[in-house]
Amino acid sequence: MTSPIAPQSPEDATAVNLGLQLRTARRKSGMTLRELARKLGVSPSFLSQIENGKSQPSVATLYSMAQTLGVSIDHLFESEDAPDEPAEAPADKPVADEEPGTVRRSDLGSLERVWQDTGSTGRLSVTSPGNRTRLVMDTGVVWEQLATNTAHQLDFIEIVYPPGSSSTNDERMLRHDGFEYGYLLEGELEVTFGFETFLLHAGEALGLNSSVPHLFRNLTTAPARGIWFVHHDHN
Structure with a gap:
């Protein structure tokens, strides 16, 4: 007998929706994950966690992201089942997006x-x-x-x-x-x-x-x- 799947908490649902909205706004702006990370002074892995709903940004970080992406805070918290994304938006490729001279x-x-x-x-x-x-x-x-x-x-x-x-x-x-x-x-x-x-x-x-x-x-x-x-x- 399989175990029932635990329902998603309101906090988890908010984090996932916020992450989707941020990823959509970033891709519409034409910025890669690393470009946005450099502008905000954070790591690409930290932004990736936010976009995937695994972490929530602080109020200050969220405000900076909204300003950099040219969207309102209210827009980021709009509930959408599937945010529209440009069909041509490329998938994020961490290796390809690294800036020249990046060291592993x-x-x-x-x-x-x-x-x-x-x-x-x-x-x-x-x-x-x-x-x-x-x-x-x-x-x-x-x-x-x-x-x-x-x-x-x-x-x-x-x-x-x-x-x-x-x-x-x-x-x-x-x-x-x-x-x-x-x-x-x-x-x-x-x-x-x-x-x-x-x-x-x-x-x-x-x-x-x-x-x-x-x-x-x-x-x-x-x-x-x-x-x-x-x-x-x-x-």
């Missing part, structure tokens, strides 16, 4: 030699916003190189974890030689280090042995931003 973090391994090899160990390095080398991960996480004269011994970087983002898309924990030292400027990160999981808050710092499996996740609706030093071991 799961395949990257160590951060050593990840930046363009300048070989510079000069006495002075000065960088400015908008003119720094950036790496955008497939998870939405962004790294910015803050100094170019660290050769291969160090990485001095700013990291940004958009809402809902993680170190890897498949939740695979990372491990590589060396040590990491981080100071969180704003937001909150869930840190899994070996068998331990804890929250790192703004104003807190950490140092960890990178050879121990680890993973960072932003479970909040606000970006998490920090300054990181990564020291590479050399045999």
Whole structure:
């Protein structure tokens, strides 16, 4: 005897309808999931969860989405059995929609030699916003190189974890030689280090042995931003 299917709660139905309305509005605007995510400062996976009715956005995020898509909040909550979508609207293809230079973090391994090899160990390095080398991960996480004269011994970087983002898309924990030292400027990160999981808050710092499996996740609706030093071991 088969078990009866549990009826969908009003909250679940609202989330599903809202997700459908948002996806329809996005496709009518001609934007891909990644383009909208970049404009809003969130991860594509977070937007995908919203569009699929698996997560509900905060009021602030929903307002920003409505403004960016050029629709009203009331319109997004209209009940429709099947929202009209353009017949020619292409299916979202995460790989094809990635911006040029997107890096698959799961395949990257160590951060050593990840930046363009300048070989510079000069006495002075000065960088400015908008003119720094950036790496955008497939998870939405962004790294910015803050100094170019660290050769291969160090990485001095700013990291940004958009809402809902993680170190890897498949939740695979990372491990590589060396040590990491981080100071969180704003937001909150869930840190899994070996068998331990804890929250790192703004104003807190950490140092960890990178050879121990680890993973960072932003479970909040606000970006998490920090300054990181990564020291590479050399045999």
